[in-house]
Amino acid sequence: AQSVAQPEDQVNVAEGNPLTVKCTYSVSGNPYLFWYVQYPNRGLQFLLKYITGDNLVKGSYGFEAEFNKSQTSFHLKKPSALVSDSALYFCAVREPGNTDKLIFGTGTRLQVFP
Amino acid sequence: EAGVAQSPRYKIIEKRQSVAFWCNPISGHATLYWYQQILGQGPKLLIQFQNNGVVDDSQLPKDRFSAERLKGVDSTLKIQPAKLEDSAVYLCASSLNGPDTQYFGPGTRLTVL
Numbered sequence: 192a193q194s195v196a197q198p199e200d201q202v203n204v205a206e207g208n209p210l211t212v213k214c215t216y217s218v219s220g221n222p223y224l225f226w227y228v229q230y231p232n233r234g235l236q237f238l239l240k241y242i243t244g245d246n247l248v249k250g251s252y253g254f255e256a257e258f259n260k261s262q263t264s265f266h267l268k269k270p271s272a273l274v275s276d277s278a279l280y281f282c283a284v285r286e287p288g289n290t291d292k293l294i295f296g297t298g299t300r301l302q303v304f305p
Numbered sequence: 306e307a308g309v310a311q312s313p314r315y316k317i318i319e320k321r322q323s324v325a326f327w328c329n330p331i332s333g334h335a336t337l338y339w340y341q342q343i344l345g346q347g348p349k350l351l352i353q354f355q356n357n358g359v360v361d362d363s364q365l366p367k368d369r370f371s372a373e374r375l376k377g378v379d380s381t382l383k384i385q386p387a388k389l390e391d392s393a394v395y396l397c398a399s400s401l402n403g404p405d406t407q408y409f410g411p412g413t414r415l416t417v418l
Contacts, residue, residue, distance in 0.1 A: 223405065234309070234396060234409030235348070242405070281347050285405075292361055293407070295347030 193218040195282045197296035204272045205304050212267040212299045214282030223285040224265040225293065226256055230278045238280075241265060252276070272303045307331065309410035311397050317416045323385035326413045330379070330399030336360075337374055338407065339382050340396040348396055354380065384415075392417045 195216045204210045216222055223242050227235040239250025246258045256267045267280060282296040310329040318324050330337050335356050340348035351370065352362040356377035365372070369388070374380040384391055394414050398407040 225405075227409075232411065234411045235398075235407075236409070237406050240405060283347075292350050292353070295349070297345070297347050 193222070193284050193294055195224075195284045195294060195296040197280075197282055197299045199299050200297075201300045201302060203302045203304065206274050207271050210269050210272045210276070210301065210303070212280050212282075212301060214265045214267065214296060215263050216265060216282075216284045217263065218284055224256075224258065225283040225285070226250065226254070226265075226267050227281045227283060227295075228252075228278050229281065229298075235281065238267070272301075274303045274305050277301055277303045309397055309399055309408055311395075311410035311413055313413055314411065315414050315416075317418065318387055319418050320389055321386040323383065324387055324415065325381050325383045326395050326397075326415075328380045328382070328397030328410060330397070331401075331408055334399035334401050334408070335377070336400045337380050338398040338400075339372055339380070340398065342394045342396055342412070344393070351382070387415075387417045389417050391415060 197214055202212055225240045226238040228238050229235045238254050239248050239256055241248045241258045249255045254269050256265055258265050279298045279300050281298045283293045285293050312327050337354045339351045341351050342348040351365045352372045353360040354374040357374045370384055372382045394412040396412045397410045400407045
C-alpha cells in the first residue's frame with residue numbers, strides 16, 4: 192500500500208532563510224505526489240503536484256518541490272521564508288491506476304520567526 | 306468563484322447522539338470527498354462520490370457513518386450514534402476532473418463529550 196512519511200513534526204526557520212520540509216514516499220510504480228498547506232481555521236490549500244516530467248516542480252506562493260526517485264523523496268522548499276508561511280504542511284501521494292484516493296502524511300508544522 | 310461551503314463550522318454533542326454535516330462543492334465539480342482529520346494526523350478519506358454515485362467508501366465506518374449526495378451536488382455526512390473517537394475535523398473537498406487538484410472547505414470541528 193502507498194504511504195508518505197513526514198519525519199519532522201515541526202520545522203523552525205528564521206525569516207529570510209531558506210526552508211525545507213521533508214517528505215518520503217512508498218508506492219509501487221510511479222507516484223503522483225502533492226503538497227497542501229493548512230492555515231489555522233481554514234481548509235487545506237493545494238500548493239503543487241508532481242505527475243511526470245521535470246523533477247523540480249514550482250507551485251504557489253514561491254514554493255517548489257524536488258522529486259527524487261532514487262531517494263523516494265519529495266521535499267518542499269522555498270528560497271526565502273516569510274512569517275506568513277507559518278502553517279501546517281501536508282505531503283500526499285496517489286498511486287496511478289488505483290482509486291483516486293490521496294494518502295496524506297501526518298503533517299509538519301512550519302514556524303517562521305521574524 | 307465561490308469555494309467549498311460547509312456547515313456547521315463547530316458542533317459539540319454527547320456520545321451516542323447523532324450529528325449531520327453539510328457540504329456544497331464548487332459549482333460544476335463532479336467529484337466530492339469527505340475526509341476525517343483527527344488532531345495530529347493527516348486527513349483520511351472517508352468517502353468519495355462521482356456525481357451521485359459512490360466511488361470509494363472503503364474507510365467509512367458503515368455501522369455508524371452514512372453519506373449521501375442526492376442530485377449530484379451537495380452532500381451530507383451523518384454519524385449515528387457518535388463515539389468519543391469521532392472527535393475530529395470533517396473536511397469536504399471537490400474536484401473538477403479527478404483527484405489531482407482538490408479544493409477543500411473550511412471543515413466542521415466535531416467534539417464528542
